[in-house]
Amino acid sequence: MKGTAPAAAPVVPVRGRLRPLGLGDVRITGGFWAERQSVNAEASLAHIEHWLEREGWIRNFDLAANGGDLAGERRGREFSDSEVYKFLEALAWEIGRGGDERLESRFRAVVARVAAAQEPDGYLNTRFGRPGQAPRWSDLEWGHEIYCVGHLLQAAVARARTRPGADDGLLEVARRAADNICDTFGPEGIDGVCGHPGIETALVELARVTEDDRYLAQAALFVDRRGHGRLSDVEYGRDYFQDETPVRQATVLRGHAVRANYLAAGAVDVAVELKDASLLDAVRTQWTNAVTRRTYVTGGQGSRHQDEAFGGDWVLPPDRAYSETCAGIGSVMLAWRLLLADGDSRYADLIERTLFNVVSTSPSADGRSFFYANTLHRRELGTLPDADRPSLRAAASLRAPWFEVSCCPTNVARTLASLTAYVATADDEGLQLHQYVPGSVAHRRADGRELGVTVETDYPRDGEIRVRIDSDDEHPWALSLRVPGWAARGATLTVDGRTRPVAPGTVTERRVWHRGDEVLLSLPMAPRFTYPDPRIDAVRGCVAVERGPVVFALESVDVPGGAAVDELRVDTSQPPRLVDGRVTVRCRHVLPYDHDWPYRADRAQTEPAVGAELDAVPLVEYHAWANRGPSTMRVWLAAR
Amino acid sequence: MKGTAPAAAPVVPVRGRLRPLGLGDVRITGGFWAERQSVNAEASLAHIEHWLEREGWIRNFDLAANGGDLAGERRGREFSDSEVYKFLEALAWEIGRGGDERLESRFRAVVARVAAAQEPDGYLNTRFGRPGQAPRWSDLEWGHEIYCVGHLLQAAVARARTRPGADDGLLEVARRAADNICDTFGPEGIDGVCGHPGIETALVELARVTEDDRYLAQAALFVDRRGHGRLSDVEYGRDYFQDETPVRQATVLRGHAVRANYLAAGAVDVAVELKDASLLDAVRTQWTNAVTRRTYVTGGQGSRHQDEAFGGDWVLPPDRAYSETCAGIGSVMLAWRLLLADGDSRYADLIERTLFNVVSTSPSADGRSFFYANTLHRRELGTLPDADRPSLRAAASLRAPWFEVSCCPTNVARTLASLTAYVATADDEGLQLHQYVPGSVAHRRADGRELGVTVETDYPRDGEIRVRIDSDDEHPWALSLRVPGWAARGATLTVDGRTRPVAPGTVTERRVWHRGDEVLLSLPMAPRFTYPDPRIDAVRGCVAVERGPVVFALESVDVPGGAAVDELRVDTSQPPRLVDGRVTVRCRHVLPYDHDWPYRADRAQTEPAVGAELDAVPLVEYHAWANRGPSTMRVWLAAR
Incomplete structure (x- = not known):
C-alpha cells in the first residue's frame, strides 16, 4: 500500500468533500475499461506518435530549437503544440500505470525536443514570435498560445504526480513557461485572456504540485477577467469564447462546448483552492442547467457544427449532433471536480454516462481511428475517411486515423491512461x-x-x-x-x-x-426504453434504448431484410429484450411513399404504409457502432 | 398594348412551353405585392444606396478608376462589387416599371462609376489584380470574380430589356467583361470554374440580349466543367460548390443552397437554348428531389448554418433552419425557368409559396431592414441587431439594416422590382x-x-x-x-x-x-392544419397552420397570459378558425417542470403538467412576424 503522498491523479484539490485516489491506490484489472486501457497503451499511443511525427508537429519544436525556418516550414494549426503535450501527458499517466522502459525513453526523447525549443524567458510556442512569424500574443482570440501552455503544464503535472522528482526536466520547462505567462499576463501585464480556456485548471494544478500560489493567483485572475468582452466579437459571437458574461454571473454552459467545460473546470479549481463559495455555486448552476437542458442522452454536449457549440436550451438534434469527443472529456473533467467538491453522485452518473457513450465511442476497436464528432443519427453512408491523410474534423462517416484539427485522439489517450483515478x-x-x-x-x-x-x-x-x-x-x-x-x-x-x-x-x-x-x-440490467423531455423538439415521439449506463443504437448492418433504419417504428408496448445476448426491439417496417410535396392538409397522406413486423431487431451498443463498415444509425427510434 | 419585342422580363428563353410576359405586358395595381413593390421603390432602394456608399462598396470602383490605393483602402468582402450590380439591376427594373427621372440619374451615376473602373481588356473587379492585390483569378474558390461579373451582366440585361438602346453604356461594359471571361476561361483558356455559380445564367441571358452565341457556349462550358473537382476540397466538402458531381449526373440539389439554385437555373438556361434534353431532365430530377425532401414548409431551403447548405434528405430542423433569403430567391429563379420550359403548375406553386413565405418575410414593413436567414422557430429573444453597423449575417434576432455579407437586401430589391414578370x-x-x-x-x-x-x-x-x-x-x-x-x-x-x-x-x-x-x-381560404412527412424527424408530432399560400406562426407577443410559445400544445381536433379576422388555434398551456435529467425510463415523468386551456390563440402570418419587437416564434406547433 502507498503512503500519504499526493495521489497520482489528475486533480488533487487542497480541500473538498472527497479526496481523489490515484493510480497507486486503484487498479483496474479487467473488463470493459482494462481492455480499452490496454488498446490505448499498445496501439493508440504509438499511432499518435506516428502521426505527430508524420505531420511534423514534433519537428516544429526542432525547427524552433535549431533556428530553422519556422515561419516557412512549420506545419499544423495554431494549436498543434498542444497535441504534443497531450501525448506527453498520456505517456506520463501510462508510465505511472506501469508502463515499460520503452515508454519512458520515448517520453524523455520528446520532452528533450520540447525543452530545447523554450526561449530564455520561458516562452514556448512554435507558432509565434520568431522571425517571419506573427508576434507573441498578437492573436489572443485564435492563437491558442496560452492554451498550449496549459497542456504543457498538465503534462508536467501528470509526470510530477506519477514520477515525483524525475530528472527529465519537464516540470522545470513547465514552471518557466508558467512564469512567463504570469510575468506577461499578471496584474501589471497584458489585460487579456486566451480565446481557448484550459490554462486556468492547469495553473491551479501546477500550484498544487509546486505549492507556489502565484500560479493559483494567475488562474483566478484569468477566470475573473473572462466575460467582459476582452476578446473581439467574432462571427460566432463572444459567447463562443465565454467572454460575453462573467463566470460568476453565467447561469448555463454556452458557446464552444470544449471551451465551456474547460473554463468551468478551471473555475471549480480556483473556487476550491480559494474557498470561493459563490464562484463554485455559479459553476454548479451552470452545470445543472447544461445537464438538464443541453446534454444528449449519451452525455454528449454541443449540438452545433458551425461553432462546435452548445445550442440553446432543448436544441438537441440527433442528426446534427456535434457531441465532440473533447467536449465529453471536458464534461468528465468538470463533473469530476464537482464530485470531489460536493460528493454528489449525480456528477458520477454523468461521468459514467459520458465515459461509456462518448469517450469510449471515439476510438475504434483497434485504437487507431477516432470519431471527432459523435452524432446520434446518421442518415447516409457518407464519405469514408482517408487512411493516408488527416480528415476534416467532422466530415468522415467512420472513425478517421487523424484530423487536421486532431485534438480528440490525444485527449482520449490521456483520459484512458488516467482513467484509474476516476474510480x-x-x-x-x-x-x-x-x-x-x-x-x-x-x-x-x-x-x-x-x-x-x-x-x-x-x-x-x-x-x-x-x-x-x-x-x-x-x-x-x-x-x-x-x-x-x-x-x-x-x-x-x-x-x-x-x-x-x-x-x-x-x-x-x-x-x-x-x-x-x-x-x-x-443493479437492474434489463434493457429499457428511455423517453425524452417533451421540450426536446427534435426527438418528439421517439424513444432510446438503454441497458445499465449504456445507450444502444439501431445500426443498418443489423436490420433484417435491409430496411433503412429510418423506416423502422418501434413498438413500445413490448419492452426491449435480450435475445441471444443482444438487446432487441420489436419494430414495424413502414414503407416510404412518393409525393410531390411533403406537407399535407390530410393527415392520412402523411402516414406511411405498413410493412413487415420485425419481432427482434438487434441493437448495438452505441459505443460499438461503425465498427463493421459504413452504415446508417439511429439512437432515437421513432415510436409507433 | 406593346409590340412583340422581347419581354421586359428576367428570363427570355428562345423556346419553351410558355413565353414570359414582361413589365410592359403586365401591371400589378394593388394588393399584397403592389404594397411591397412600392416600399421597395420608395424606401429600400435609397436605403441600399445609402449603405453601399456608407460601407464604401461603390467607392471601391472610384479607387480603382482613379488609381487610388485599392489594396489599402478597399472595403467590403470579396463579393461586394456584386451588391452594387444587384442594386443597378434593381434600379433598372424599377425604372422599367415606371421609375422617375431621379432613379434614372442615380442609375446613370453609379453606372458611370462602375464603367470607369473597367480595365482595358474588359476585366472588372475591385478586389483583384491591382498593385498590392492578389492576382486575377488567383482564388477561384472564394474570390467571386466570375460571380461578380455574372451580376454585372444581369444588371445590363435588365437594362437592355427595359430601356433597349439606352446610351448609359452598361451593356457595353457588360459585354467587355463577358468577353474577358470568354477570353480567359474559354476552351483554350483557364480550365476553371467560379466557386459561386451565377455566371452561367447571366451569360445565357446576355447571349439572348446580344444574340451572340459565344456567351451561350461559355455558359455551357462552365456548366459542363463543374462537378469534376476542379475546385479544392474545402472544409465543407466539394459539394458545397456543387463540384463533386457533374450537373448531368447529380440527382438532387445539395451544398450551399444559393449556389445550388443559381447553378441549376443556369443549367436550365443552357439546356433550353441548346435543346439539351438530358441536361434539362437532370435539373428536373434535382428540383423534384430537393422540393420533396429538402424544402421547408415555407419554401425555404438550406438547413445548415455552418455552410449555408442543404442538409441531407429530411433534415429540416425548424430551430436551426437557415433558409437564406437568397436561397429562396434562387429557388424562385430556378422554378420560374422550369415553369417556362415545362408549363407545370407545381413550379408556380413553389414560386408562390416562396414569395409569400421567404421573399416577403425578409424585408421589414418599412423596407429598411432584412432577414438574412429565415428560421422557423426562435426559442430565445436573442441579440438585437445594431442599427448603426452591419450585422453578422445570421446572428441578429430581428431584421437588420445591413450585413457584413449583404447579399439579401439587394437580392430582395431586384426581385421585387421585377416581380411583375412572374405573374x-x-x-x-x-x-x-x-x-x-x-x-x-x-x-x-x-x-x-x-x-x-x-x-x-x-x-x-x-x-x-x-x-x-x-x-x-x-x-x-x-x-x-x-x-x-x-x-x-x-x-x-x-x-x-x-x-x-x-x-x-x-x-x-x-x-x-x-x-x-x-x-x-x-379558392378555399379556410385556415388549415398541415402535417409533415414522418421522415422529417425534427417536426414529428407537430402541425403547421396555413391559409391559402400563407404559412402562419405562433409569436410570443400574441400569446395570452405570457406563456412561452414552446409551452403551448395545439388541439388538432378543432380546426384553426378566424376570430376577429385573425387565424386562431385552440391550445393547452403545459407547464414545465424541474428534473435533474431530461431522459426518463418512466414515460409519465416526461409528461408536462396540464395548465390552462386557451380557446383562440391568434397566429400571425409568418412573413409578418418580428415586426413588433423581440419575440419568440414557432411555425411548427406541438400537437397534443
Whole structure:
C-alpha cells in the first residue's frame, strides 16, 4: 500500500468533500475499461506518435530549437503544440500505470525536443514570435498560445504526480513557461485572456504540485477577467469564447462546448483552492442547467457544427449532433471536480454516462481511428475517411486515423491512461466507489489506517458488483457505493446476507469491516426504453434504448431484410429484450411513399404504409457502432 | 398594348412551353405585392444606396478608376462589387416599371462609376489584380470574380430589356467583361470554374440580349466543367460548390443552397437554348428531389448554418433552419425557368409559396431592414441587431439594416422590382395566369392578335379571383389559371354563370372571349392544419397552420397570459378558425417542470403538467412576424 503522498491523479484539490485516489491506490484489472486501457497503451499511443511525427508537429519544436525556418516550414494549426503535450501527458499517466522502459525513453526523447525549443524567458510556442512569424500574443482570440501552455503544464503535472522528482526536466520547462505567462499576463501585464480556456485548471494544478500560489493567483485572475468582452466579437459571437458574461454571473454552459467545460473546470479549481463559495455555486448552476437542458442522452454536449457549440436550451438534434469527443472529456473533467467538491453522485452518473457513450465511442476497436464528432443519427453512408491523410474534423462517416484539427485522439489517450483515478475516492469516513470496474482499491490514510477492497464484476454486461473487503481494521469505516440514477427500480444491496432495496444516490455501509466481508450491489440490467423531455423538439415521439449506463443504437448492418433504419417504428408496448445476448426491439417496417410535396392538409397522406413486423431487431451498443463498415444509425427510434 | 419585342422580363428563353410576359405586358395595381413593390421603390432602394456608399462598396470602383490605393483602402468582402450590380439591376427594373427621372440619374451615376473602373481588356473587379492585390483569378474558390461579373451582366440585361438602346453604356461594359471571361476561361483558356455559380445564367441571358452565341457556349462550358473537382476540397466538402458531381449526373440539389439554385437555373438556361434534353431532365430530377425532401414548409431551403447548405434528405430542423433569403430567391429563379420550359403548375406553386413565405418575410414593413436567414422557430429573444453597423449575417434576432455579407437586401430589391414578370405567360393558345394579383395582362402576339385580361382580387386575404376579359378577338383562345396545390378541396371555377369544382393543376378555358366576359376562380381560404412527412424527424408530432399560400406562426407577443410559445400544445381536433379576422388555434398551456435529467425510463415523468386551456390563440402570418419587437416564434406547433 502507498503512503500519504499526493495521489497520482489528475486533480488533487487542497480541500473538498472527497479526496481523489490515484493510480497507486486503484487498479483496474479487467473488463470493459482494462481492455480499452490496454488498446490505448499498445496501439493508440504509438499511432499518435506516428502521426505527430508524420505531420511534423514534433519537428516544429526542432525547427524552433535549431533556428530553422519556422515561419516557412512549420506545419499544423495554431494549436498543434498542444497535441504534443497531450501525448506527453498520456505517456506520463501510462508510465505511472506501469508502463515499460520503452515508454519512458520515448517520453524523455520528446520532452528533450520540447525543452530545447523554450526561449530564455520561458516562452514556448512554435507558432509565434520568431522571425517571419506573427508576434507573441498578437492573436489572443485564435492563437491558442496560452492554451498550449496549459497542456504543457498538465503534462508536467501528470509526470510530477506519477514520477515525483524525475530528472527529465519537464516540470522545470513547465514552471518557466508558467512564469512567463504570469510575468506577461499578471496584474501589471497584458489585460487579456486566451480565446481557448484550459490554462486556468492547469495553473491551479501546477500550484498544487509546486505549492507556489502565484500560479493559483494567475488562474483566478484569468477566470475573473473572462466575460467582459476582452476578446473581439467574432462571427460566432463572444459567447463562443465565454467572454460575453462573467463566470460568476453565467447561469448555463454556452458557446464552444470544449471551451465551456474547460473554463468551468478551471473555475471549480480556483473556487476550491480559494474557498470561493459563490464562484463554485455559479459553476454548479451552470452545470445543472447544461445537464438538464443541453446534454444528449449519451452525455454528449454541443449540438452545433458551425461553432462546435452548445445550442440553446432543448436544441438537441440527433442528426446534427456535434457531441465532440473533447467536449465529453471536458464534461468528465468538470463533473469530476464537482464530485470531489460536493460528493454528489449525480456528477458520477454523468461521468459514467459520458465515459461509456462518448469517450469510449471515439476510438475504434483497434485504437487507431477516432470519431471527432459523435452524432446520434446518421442518415447516409457518407464519405469514408482517408487512411493516408488527416480528415476534416467532422466530415468522415467512420472513425478517421487523424484530423487536421486532431485534438480528440490525444485527449482520449490521456483520459484512458488516467482513467484509474476516476474510480474511487476517500474521505475521513472511508472509501467511495464511483465507477464499477474489476479491480482493487487500497488506501493508506494520513492517520495510518489502511483500507482496501477488491471489486469483482462484469459490469456493465452484468449488474452484480461484488465488493470484498481486503483490510482488517478495528475501527469502523464507511464503504459508499453509487447507485446510478438510471437504476431507479430494482437495485438492491446485500450485506451480511441481508438484501435490501436501494435508491439512486449514494448508499453507505459504516461498520467494522473484516477481511473477506462482502457487499453485493445488484443493479437492474434489463434493457429499457428511455423517453425524452417533451421540450426536446427534435426527438418528439421517439424513444432510446438503454441497458445499465449504456445507450444502444439501431445500426443498418443489423436490420433484417435491409430496411433503412429510418423506416423502422418501434413498438413500445413490448419492452426491449435480450435475445441471444443482444438487446432487441420489436419494430414495424413502414414503407416510404412518393409525393410531390411533403406537407399535407390530410393527415392520412402523411402516414406511411405498413410493412413487415420485425419481432427482434438487434441493437448495438452505441459505443460499438461503425465498427463493421459504413452504415446508417439511429439512437432515437421513432415510436409507433 | 406593346409590340412583340422581347419581354421586359428576367428570363427570355428562345423556346419553351410558355413565353414570359414582361413589365410592359403586365401591371400589378394593388394588393399584397403592389404594397411591397412600392416600399421597395420608395424606401429600400435609397436605403441600399445609402449603405453601399456608407460601407464604401461603390467607392471601391472610384479607387480603382482613379488609381487610388485599392489594396489599402478597399472595403467590403470579396463579393461586394456584386451588391452594387444587384442594386443597378434593381434600379433598372424599377425604372422599367415606371421609375422617375431621379432613379434614372442615380442609375446613370453609379453606372458611370462602375464603367470607369473597367480595365482595358474588359476585366472588372475591385478586389483583384491591382498593385498590392492578389492576382486575377488567383482564388477561384472564394474570390467571386466570375460571380461578380455574372451580376454585372444581369444588371445590363435588365437594362437592355427595359430601356433597349439606352446610351448609359452598361451593356457595353457588360459585354467587355463577358468577353474577358470568354477570353480567359474559354476552351483554350483557364480550365476553371467560379466557386459561386451565377455566371452561367447571366451569360445565357446576355447571349439572348446580344444574340451572340459565344456567351451561350461559355455558359455551357462552365456548366459542363463543374462537378469534376476542379475546385479544392474545402472544409465543407466539394459539394458545397456543387463540384463533386457533374450537373448531368447529380440527382438532387445539395451544398450551399444559393449556389445550388443559381447553378441549376443556369443549367436550365443552357439546356433550353441548346435543346439539351438530358441536361434539362437532370435539373428536373434535382428540383423534384430537393422540393420533396429538402424544402421547408415555407419554401425555404438550406438547413445548415455552418455552410449555408442543404442538409441531407429530411433534415429540416425548424430551430436551426437557415433558409437564406437568397436561397429562396434562387429557388424562385430556378422554378420560374422550369415553369417556362415545362408549363407545370407545381413550379408556380413553389414560386408562390416562396414569395409569400421567404421573399416577403425578409424585408421589414418599412423596407429598411432584412432577414438574412429565415428560421422557423426562435426559442430565445436573442441579440438585437445594431442599427448603426452591419450585422453578422445570421446572428441578429430581428431584421437588420445591413450585413457584413449583404447579399439579401439587394437580392430582395431586384426581385421585387421585377416581380411583375412572374405573374403571367403566353403561348400559342393564349394566356396563363400563375400568380394572382390585382392588375392586368395585355399582350400583343406575334400574329397581331391582342389578348388582355384584368384581375380583381384581394388574394391571399380572400380566395375570389375575378378575371375579366379586356380584349375582343374573333378567334378562340385559351385562358389558363393555376389551381394551387394547397387548394385540394373546394376550389371552383365559374364561367358563364356555371360553377364547377376544379382540382390542383392548370384549368384551361378555351373559347371566343369577348370584352367583359368573366371567369371566377374561387379558392378555399379556410385556415388549415398541415402535417409533415414522418421522415422529417425534427417536426414529428407537430402541425403547421396555413391559409391559402400563407404559412402562419405562433409569436410570443400574441400569446395570452405570457406563456412561452414552446409551452403551448395545439388541439388538432378543432380546426384553426378566424376570430376577429385573425387565424386562431385552440391550445393547452403545459407547464414545465424541474428534473435533474431530461431522459426518463418512466414515460409519465416526461409528461408536462396540464395548465390552462386557451380557446383562440391568434397566429400571425409568418412573413409578418418580428415586426413588433423581440419575440419568440414557432411555425411548427406541438400537437397534443
